[in-house]
Amino acid sequence: MHFGYALRRAQIAAFDAFASATAGHPITPPRYTALVILEANPGISQSALGEVxxxxxxxxxxxxxxxxxxxxxxxxxRPEDARAWGLYLTRRGKTLLGTLKRRVLDHDQRFGAKLTPAERREFLRLLGKLAP
Amino acid sequence: MHFGYALRRAQIAAFDAFASATAGHPITPPRYTALVILEANPGISQSALGEVxxxxxxxxxxxxxxxxxxxxxxxxxRPEDARAWGLYLTRRGKTLLGTLKRRVLDHDQRFGAKLTPAERREFLRLLGKLAP
DNA sequence: GCAAATTGTAATGCTCTATAACAATCCGAT
DNA sequence: ATCGGATTGTTATAGAGCATTACAATTTGC
Known part of the structure; x- marks a missing residue:
């Protein structure tokens, strides 16, 4: 059994969980990630966002x-640099992200519930070794 | 830490291993998978290939x-059904697939070498539970 | 003060994929 | 045996996503 193949299958299943969590919203993984990055880094520039x-x-x-x-x-x-914009979530963006985070986390935990708590810890540890 | 996120990171790393293995050949994962399917199912129809x-x-x-x-x-x-084609690997396709399989397997094992043999078994077992 | 680097923007093209429509063929109920 | 529906392959079209390139405005470093 190939790692690449097994990983791909698991990722497809995880993507299904994400799709269920964001059903009704036209949110894709990159868009969701961008919202999370903007929340954690208010005022980030577009270039920095793209790099992340x-x-x-x-x-x-x-x-x-x-x-x-x-x-x-x-x-x-941005007063200190007239080239770059500073990006910020709006109130609406924060509200939507709050809702989505709860739903995504919920579906992610349901996805992970196929493992016991000990297995979950071990699995995440092994993933960390594979993709440092 | 989200499972989906960790899985995605690991799959990106595994994809890099695949890209290294197929460097020099314009082979993408779907094309590689198609070759494997054709090898294992000679005479398969295009619709069945697409479904898989x-x-x-x-x-x-x-x-x-x-x-x-x-x-x-x-x-x-196909004599029994004039609508559908039967798909077969040519000799050249078989030769290329043989080469690629060796290289992909080699890179896959190198990718998995970040884990001990016991960890590898455990990891694949947990992947199997997550994506049955 | 001026060359080089950085940032955002716009235009373009490429790849992959889905959708819809169509003809040829097969299948099943009558 | 026949006719309506399903299946298969094919083509055309459209759209999403992404990179590349070129350009203007601005900042930075020498």
């Missing part, structure tokens, strides 16, 4: 456009 | 077109 997400600047811009168009995030001028 | 791959019929056809254009697979008429 592992995508190009243009991709970060399209992602930001999407969030801004739906009123989930906003761009604010 | 979890993609639509049109996707299976473009995938098959790609394999046929490179001489890795061929379509043969």
């Amino acid at each position: 997400l592992g995508t190009a600047r243009s991709g970060a811009m399209m992602l930001t456009n999407w969030l801004v168009a739906r009123g989930l995030a906003e761009r604010r001028h | 791959l979890g993609t639509a019929r049109s996707g299976a056809m473009m995938l098959t077109n790609w394999l046929v254009a490179r001489g890795l697979a061929e379509r043969r008429h």
